[in-house]
Amino acid sequence: MVKNIPFTKMHGLGNCYIYIDLISRPLEMGTYAETAVKVADQNTGIGADGMILILPSNKADVFMRIFNKDGSEAKNCGNGLRCVAKYAFEHNLVKEQKFTIETLGGIVEAEIILAGQHVERVTIDMGAPILERKNIPMAGNPVGRPVIKESVFLEGKGYSVTAVSMGNPHALFFVDNIEEAPIHELGPILADTHPLFPEGVNVGFIEVLTDNTIEYRVWERGSGITQACGTGACAAVVAGILENRLKKDQNITVHLSGGDLDIIWSSDTEHVLMTGAATTICEGTFYL
Numbered sequence: 001m002v003k004n005i006p007f008t009k010m011h012g013l014g015n016c017y018i019y020i021d022l023i024s025r026p027l028e029m030g031t032y033a034e035t036a037v038k039v040a041d042q043n044t045g046i047g048a049d050g051m052i053l054i055l056p057s058n059k060a061d062v063f064m065r066i067f068n069k070d071g072s073e074a075k076n077c078g079n080g081l082r083c084v085a086k087y088a089f090e091h092n093l094v095k096e097q098k099f100t101i102e103t104l105g106g107i108v109e110a111e112i113i114l115a116g117q118h119v120e121r122v123t124i125d126m127g128a129p130i131l132e133r134k135n136i137p138m139a140g141n142p143v144g145r146p147v148i149k150e151s152v153f154l155e156g157k158g159y160s161v162t163a164v165s166m167g168n169p170h171a172l173f174f175v176d177n178i179e180e181a182p183i184h185e186l187g188p189i190l191a192d193t194h195p196l197f198p199e200g201v202n203v204g205f206i207e208v209l210t211d212n213t214i215e216y217r218v219w220e221r222g223s224g225i226t227q228a229c230g231t232g233a234c235a236a237v238v239a240g241i242l243e244n245r246l247k248k249d250q251n252i253t254v255h256l257s258g259g260d261l262d263i264i265w266s267s268d269t270e271h272v273l274m275t276g277a278a279t280t281i282c283e284g285t286f287y288l
């Protein structure tokens with residue numbers, strides 16, 4: 001029996017997902033991973049980088065679950081959090097401009113920034129980055145230490161990598177020219193099945209432009225190259241600070257293919273704050 005599933009397609013700087021509100025309209029959808037693959041397909045589905053579910057939570061105001069294009073579930077999604085926040089506020093799932101969102105990677109705080117009555121931007125307090133090797137997770141030793149500018153040998157070439165988790169894993173490579181970043185060489189081999197990252201990894205490349213602006217590009221675990229990655233932008237700023245290329249407590253503008261994010265790593269709280277746009281593209285019904 002075909003099921004009609006209402007959805008909202010939204011994007012954060014071009015990183016688009018199919019959002020399904022299971023608070024306003026609880027419904028049985030079968031396996032989420034299979035549905036994510038189906039709706040994300042640009043030929044036989046709606047077309048997106050994945051699917052995001054908005055669910056009730058008993059720990060926060062709402063619960064976000066995020067599935068990549070390949071059906072794999074991630075523990076966090078920065079662009080998704082800003083869009084969930086916008087959706088929840090605009091659909092009266094929350095009453096205040098500040099509220100909490102549960103993710104599999106922990107609970108974050110969202111703050112809606114209004115322009116008149118319009119939700120223009122959203123700030124997410126992403127919490128503290130996770131730096132211990134074993135918690136990225138990344139293979140090798142010492143398990144209890146951060147991975148900063150570690151030499152790795154991949155596909156016959158030497159690279160220097162810093163690893164950061166924002167609830168989901170990121171491998172960060174600094175390059176002199178973002179246009180020449182080896183994204184097609186390293187993305188496919190590292191993102192999903194490399195033994196160095198037992199749960200896969202989002203592969204990010206950064207060019208530092210000034211002491212408060214960087215360019216960032218990404219090959220995402222489970223989705224490939226996307227226009228933007230919010231957790232990746234946060235991880236890139238953290239890696240830049242760990243490598244003494246950027247400074248804490250300073251707003252860093254991250255230029256992504258789809259637009260800019262403002263990121264600060266606060267030394268007071270050790271939390272990373274991410275601010276940026278969230279945009280609704282369309283609403284509709286798909287048939288499952």
Ligand SMILES: N[C@H](CCC[C@H](N)C(=O)O)C(=O)O
Nearest residue numbers: 074077078079168229230231
């Ligand atoms: N591909 C990521 C999830 C989506 C993250 C990204 N789209 C963001 O905005 O943070 C992973 O498997 O960890």
